[in-house]
Amino acid sequence: MRLHHFRGGVHPPGRKQFSADQPIQSLPLPARLYLPLQQHAGGPALPVVSVGQQVAKGELLARAQSAISAPLHAPSSGIVVDIGQFTAPHVSGLPIPTLVLDTDGEERWPEREPPPDPFGLDPEEVATRIGDAGIVGMGGASFPAAVKLSKARQAGVHTLVVNGSECEPYVTCDDRLMRERAAEIVDGATIMLHALQASRALVAVEDNKPEAIQALREACAHDPRFQVLSLPTRYPTGSAKHLIQLLTGLECPAGEPGTEVTGILVHNVGTAYAVQRALRHGRPLISRIVTVSGGAVAEPRNLEVPLGALAADLLAYCGGVSDDLVRVLSGGPMMGQPLPSLQTPIVKGSNGILALTAAELGPEQLPDPCVRCGRCTEACPMGLLPGEMARRVQHDDWAGTLAFGLNDCMACGSCAYACPSRVPLSQSLAHARGALAEQRRAEQKANYTRQLMEQRQARLARQEQAKADAAAQRRAAKDKKQRAAVTEEDDE
Amino acid sequence: MSASPLLAGAPHAHGGDSLQQLMGTVLLALAPATLYGVFLFGWPALNLLLVIVLTCLVGEALCLWLAGRSLRPALLDGSTLLTGVLLALSLPPWAPWWIGVIGGAFAVVVGKHIFGGVGQNLFNPAMLARIMLLVSFPVEMTTWLEPRPWFSGTTPSFLEGLHITFGGGLPMADGMTGATLLGHVRTGLGLSQPLGEILPGHYQPGLAALGWTGGSLGETSALLLLLGGLWLLWKRAIAWTIPVAMLGTVLVLASVFHWSDPERFVDPLLHLVSGSLLMGAFFIATDPVTSPLSRMGQIVFGAGCGALVYVIRTWGGYPEGVAFAVVLMNAATPLIDHYLRPRVYGRTWLGQPKPVSERARRAAAGRDSGSGPA
Numbered sequence: 001m002r003l004h005h006f007r008g009g010v011h012p013p014g015r016k017q018f019s020a021d022q023p024i025q026s027l028p029l030p031a032r033l034y035l036p037l038q039q040h041a042g043g044p045a046l047p048v049v050s051v052g053q054q055v056a057k058g059e060l061l062a063r064a065q066s067a068i069s070a071p072l073h074a075p076s077s078g079i080v081v082d083i084g085q086f087t088a089p090h091v092s093g094l095p096i097p098t099l100v101l102d103t104d105g106e107e108r109w110p111e112r113e114p115p116p117d118p119f120g121l122d123p124e125e126v127a128t129r130i131g132d133a134g135i136v137g138m139g140g141a142s143f144p145a146a147v148k149l150s151k152a153r154q155a156g157v158h159t160l161v162v163n164g165s166e167c168e169p170y171v172t173c174d175d176r177l178m179r180e181r182a183a184e185i186v187d188g189a190t191i192m193l194h195a196l197q198a199s200r201a202l203v204a205v206e207d208n209k210p211e212a213i214q215a216l217r218e219a220c221a222h223d224p225r226f227q228v229l230s231l232p233t234r235y236p237t238g239s240a241k242h243l244i245q246l247l248t249g250l251e252c253p254a255g256e257p258g259t260e261v262t263g264i265l266v267h268n269v270g271t272a273y274a275v276q277r278a279l280r281h282g283r284p285l286i287s288r289i290v291t292v293s294g295g296a297v298a299e300p301r302n303l304e305v306p307l308g309a310l311a312a313d314l315l316a317y318c319g320g321v322s323d324d325l326v327r328v329l330s331g332g333p334m335m336g337q338p339l340p341s342l343q344t345p346i347v348k349g350s351n352g353i354l355a356l357t358a359a360e361l362g363p364e365q366l367p368d369p370c371v372r373c374g375r376c377t378e379a380c381p382m383g384l385l386p387g388e389m390a391r392r393v394q395h396d397d398w399a400g401t402l403a404f405g406l407n408d409c410m411a412c413g414s415c416a417y418a419c420p421s422r423v424p425l426s427q428s429l430a431h432a433r434g435a436l437a438e439q440r441r442a443e444q445k446a447n448y449t450r451q452l453m454e455q456r457q458a459r460l461a462r463q464e465q466a467k468a469d470a471a472a473q474r475r476a477a478k479d480k481k482q483r484a485a486v487t488e489e490d491d492e
Numbered sequence: 493m494s495a496s497p498l499l500a501g502a503p504h505a506h507g508g509d510s511l512q513q514l515m516g517t518v519l520l521a522l523a524p525a526t527l528y529g530v531f532l533f534g535w536p537a538l539n540l541l542l543v544i545v546l547t548c549l550v551g552e553a554l555c556l557w558l559a560g561r562s563l564r565p566a567l568l569d570g571s572t573l574l575t576g577v578l579l580a581l582s583l584p585p586w587a588p589w590w591i592g593v594i595g596g597a598f599a600v601v602v603g604k605h606i607f608g609g610v611g612q613n614l615f616n617p618a619m620l621a622r623i624m625l626l627v628s629f630p631v632e633m634t635t636w637l638e639p640r641p642w643f644s645g646t647t648p649s650f651l652e653g654l655h656i657t658f659g660g661g662l663p664m665a666d667g668m669t670g671a672t673l674l675g676h677v678r679t680g681l682g683l684s685q686p687l688g689e690i691l692p693g694h695y696q697p698g699l700a701a702l703g704w705t706g707g708s709l710g711e712t713s714a715l716l717l718l719l720g721g722l723w724l725l726w727k728r729a730i731a732w733t734i735p736v737a738m739l740g741t742v743l744v745l746a747s748v749f750h751w752s753d754p755e756r757f758v759d760p761l762l763h764l765v766s767g768s769l770l771m772g773a774f775f776i777a778t779d780p781v782t783s784p785l786s787r788m789g790q791i792v793f794g795a796g797c798g799a800l801v802y803v804i805r806t807w808g809g810y811p812e813g814v815a816f817a818v819v820l821m822n823a824a825t826p827l828i829d830h831y832l833r834p835r836v837y838g839r840t841w842l843g844q845p846k847p848v849s850e851r852a853r854r855a856a857a858g859r860d861s862g863s864g865p866a
Contacts, residue, residue: 413503
């Protein structure tokens with residue numbers, strides 16, 4: 001198949017050798033798991049268990065609250081000890097609603113009959129089961145997988161792209177999954193093809209993972225609908241939009257939330273694996289593969305981790321961190337979030353915990369002035385002018401920043417990576433997004449306040465009117481009485 | 493630097509390129525032409541180069557100090573040095589010291605710091621200074637001399653060099669000075685001579701390409717400038733767009749006119765190897781600060797520079813026009829940047845969401861399924 005081209009992008013050093021040859025190992029079960037109720041795009045899950053309740057492994061802990069949401073299941077058997085607030089796996093480190101589970105070490109699954117053959121099920125039923133298993137996009141976006149599948153089937157999507165490109169440096173969890181569990185991934189993708197009623201699956205892997213490509217080719221050799229593609233290694237090939245452009249030359253129209261209009265749906269290999277577990281074995285999504293890597297980690301590894309384990313648990317199992325640790329990231333270095341604390345839990349979208357040294361991060365220095373060299377524009381896979389946007393951000397010119405396409409920016413970080421002056425370009429744009437969100441919230445609040453004021457004034461006016469009416473009535477009644485009294489007197 | 497490095501934003505990686513490196517690469521690419529110029533014109537050329545670079549650095553430091561900014565990163569990033577070298581290479585090699593001082597100070601103070609320093613200037617500082625000097629001191633700026641290379645016996649000694657640069661100036665003996673090739677052509681055509689009579693004895697393409705000719709300090713050797721420019725392209729320090737568009741436009745215009753009247757219009761090769769066209773195309777018009785950001789914009793910019801160079805050389809009042817052409821197009825850069833932006837992914841050139849046509853969608857589904865592995 002002839003590949004097309006997408007513009008821009010960068011070639012950061014892969015640094016996958018730290019962990020690429022480490023087989024997937026299971027993290028020993030932590031004594032306590034912290035499960036944020038929001039591990040996905042959309043509304044947070046609503047708890048259906050109470051504190052003190054005994055739960056079995058895989059039992060439903062919280063249900064999806066709306067169409068775009070995802071349920072949460074117990075990663076192990078144990079007792080719910082708290083439903084409170086705990087540090088979010090986010091750079092803010094703010095407390096978010098979290099369910100805390102003390103494990104009993106029994107790993108007890110409830111008695112269940114084996115699930116029916118997925119291919120005998122109605123496609124919508126397959127999607128429903130995928131949703132009920134709490135499966136979200138495992139590549140990082142964490143969008144509920146079932147919603148994506150149903151929408152895509154209704155839009156008549158013909159091709160499923162199974163995304164194993166894993167273009168972020170260091171991260172090897174998908175690589176290991178593809179090498180070790182290729183058959184399960186292909187099986188899961190076959191089930192997704194059924195849910196989509198699509199005719200073709202393209203498995204896309206960057207050419208820096210030849211073993212994974214080989215394993216997948218062998219695993220899908222029996223199915224003519226499958227084709228494994230080796231893609232040139234370039235960041236951000238893993239972006240769904242750019243993957244579609246690379247494979248077909250089509251661009252997803254700006255402002256479109258999904259990719260259905262192109263006739264293509266992209267799902268991560270981890271998602272395909274989770275679908276296979278759910279539909280073949282009735283297992284909900286309760287664990288995932290996480291790469292623990294970076295120069296400050298003693299023994300980089302790929303771990304199968306129950307959701308809710310803390311970053312500290314993972315790092316401790318990998319031999320701890322050395323003294324030259326400077327920054328801990330959740331995710332890869334290009335788009336990952338620095339963790340404010342190691343006491344933050346692994347969630348469905350966590351693909352890596354990286355402990356990086358100063359040498360890996362490069363020298364910390366003040367940015368030089370922008371000389372308009374255009375490297376950022378050259379690197380931008382969206383065709384934007386990051387330098388021009390950042391210039392406007394510096395002057396709080398939000399309208400100008402938006403006019404230069406802030407909403408088209410996908411925050412891939414290529415611009416800041418390429419900038420010879422080390423201008424914090426993506427960071428400026430992130431700041432602009434935050435400031436604009438803040439502005440929107442303030443506007444909403446002002447509108448709401450004005451609405452309340454108007455309602456209050458209307459209410460006061462009504463009360464005033466009612467009072468006046470009542471007074472008038474009283475006066476009328478009094479007058480009547482007086483008049484009556486006068487006539488009475490006259491009568492006397 | 494940061495109080496809480498844990499909380500820096502993504503990306504947490506950097507490609508490793510730096511401003512110093514970029515400037516250093518350009519300076520290195522200029523080194524052969526610079527050394528050749530010094531070799532060709534002796535001590536006075538070296539004196540002039542040093543005077544200008546020193547003036548530029550002092551001017552930069554003074555401006556930074558006045559603005560209350562720190563000296564270190566701005567002085568050491570190489571951009572001031574580059575401005576000085578570019579200016580020096582564009583001047584007559586035996587120009588007196590005060591030409592260098594006035595030019596260097598003008599380039600840095602007026603050309604750059606009036607606008608706010610590195611990255612803020614609208615015009616290329618070196619070319620702005622060269623134009624100011626040409627307009628203000630036409631005699632000193634058009635006094636060219638024949639090559640008198642080192643070790644040839646015709647080159648002045650160190651003391652004579654000091655005298656030429658800092659003392660009485662150029663000894664105006666006959667046979668030492670002359671017009672550049674372009675100047676000679678201009679004069680001849682002005683006297684209604686055909687090119688067939690003007691060029692013989694003055695123009696040998698091979699010598700002109702090698703740079704064995706009178707001219708500005710660093711602009712005589714087309715070959716060395718071309719090598720430096722190609723190296724810059726290979727190092728990806730500059731994009732291909734501006735040089736290709738600029739040289740291409742000059743070549744196309746020169747070919748068309750030369751073909752229409754070979755006795756009136758000089759041939760394209762002469763345009764290419766003479767004057768500062770190659771210097772301008774690879775080292776001056778490509779100045780990122782003063783050229784457009786998008787590829788499309790750069791092509792328009794380069795073509796505009798090329799067209800202006802040809803127009804000025806052929807019909808203008810000066811024999812050479814690279815500096816004017818570049819500065820004029822510099823003025824158009826904000827306009828070009830406003831109208832010619834890259835096309836955004838998923839949008840049309842006009843910025844509207846780009847719909848997926850049914851045909852394209854079918855093609856994506858159909859063609860590829862046919863070439864499957866089955």
